[in-house]
Amino acid sequence: AQKITQTQPGMFVQEKEAVTLDCTYDTSDQSYGLFWYKQPSSGEMIFLIYQGSYDEQNATEGRYSLNFQKARKSANLVISASQLGDSAMYFCAMREGISSGSARQLTFGSGTQLTVLP
Amino acid sequence: DTEVTQTPKHLVMGMTNKKSLKCEQHMGHRAMYWYKQKAKKPPELMFVYSYEKLSINESVPSRFSPECPNSSLLNLHLHALQPEDSALYLCASSQDRLVDHFSGANVLTFGAGSRLTVL
Numbered sequence: 346a347q348k349i350t351q352t353q354p355g356m357f358v359q360e361k362e363a364v365t366l367d368c369t370y371d372t373s374d375q376s377y378g379l380f381w382y383k384q385p386s387s388g389e390m391i392f393l394i395y396q397g398s399y400d401e402q403n404a405t406e407g408r409y410s411l412n413f414q415k416a417r418k419s420a421n422l423v424i425s426a427s428q429l430g431d432s433a434m435y436f437c438a439m440r441e442g443i444s445s446g447s448a449r450q451l452t453f454g455s456g457t458q459l460t461v462l463p
Numbered sequence: 464d465t466e467v468t469q470t471p472k473h474l475v476m477g478m479t480n481k482k483s484l485k486c487e488q489h490m491g492h493r494a495m496y497w498y499k500q501k502a503k504k505p506p507e508l509m510f511v512y513s514y515e516k517l518s519i520n521e522s523v524p525s526r527f528s529p530e531c532p533n534s535s536l537l538n539l540h541l542h543a544l545q546p547e548d549s550a551l552y553l554c555a556s557s558q559d560r561l562v563d564h565f566s567g568a569n570v571l572t573f574g575a576g577s578r579l580t581v582l
Contacts, residue, residue: 378569388551390506390573436505440569450519451496451555451571453505 349454368437469574486554494559
């Protein structure tokens with residue numbers, strides 16, 4: 346079964362507008378971490394933001410914020426004031442806790458290709 | 464500048480060649496990873512090393528042979544590859560603390576990747 350689901354293969358946003366990239370996840374663990382990475386066409390995977398399952402506040406890093414809704418098992422990425430340089434593939438990923446036996450693995454969603462329009 | 468350095472950036476090899484991909488980090492991380500990524504797909508885990516010992520091998524064919532000579536270096540030796548092995552190979556590293564509460568220490572830092580073409 347898919348552990349991480351990203352339902353938007355492609356998204357377009359106007360420069361300076363905000364955009365939300367969706368991510369839902371599935372785990373029975375109480376302890377897990379959720380991550381967002383950006384991958385430009387050059388290929389490097391750039392870490393953006395993370396949220397721990399026990400964190401009560403939504404994570405923020407500059408123009409990036411994570412809308413964490415634990416009961417809904419969603420961890421959407423919000424990018425405010427989009428810039429042309431934000432055009433890239435965005436991956437949501439999850440790392441489960443010790444009890445899952447896969448604590449070292451990072452499982453990725455299928456990705457969302459974001460295009461920022463001038 | 465990325466803190467995980469991968470060489471070479473591009474590699475073209477024939478099916479009978481033997482080559483190696485190299486990865487280096489100096490962040491004191493004790494877990495290192497190899498991922499394979501095909502175009503328009505998410506990365507797929509191949510191998511995980513923890514404290515220089517292989518801890519996860521995701522049923523990768525033996526034509527891929529990982530090696531971790533020390534805590535800073537990770538190699539991927541390639542031999543008798545197939546054209547379908549052409550992909551972007553990503554190395555990553557992280558702290559290896561299996562704690563119940565996640566912290567930033569569990570973030571994986573990736574290199575820029577090695578783009579492999581098998582002819």
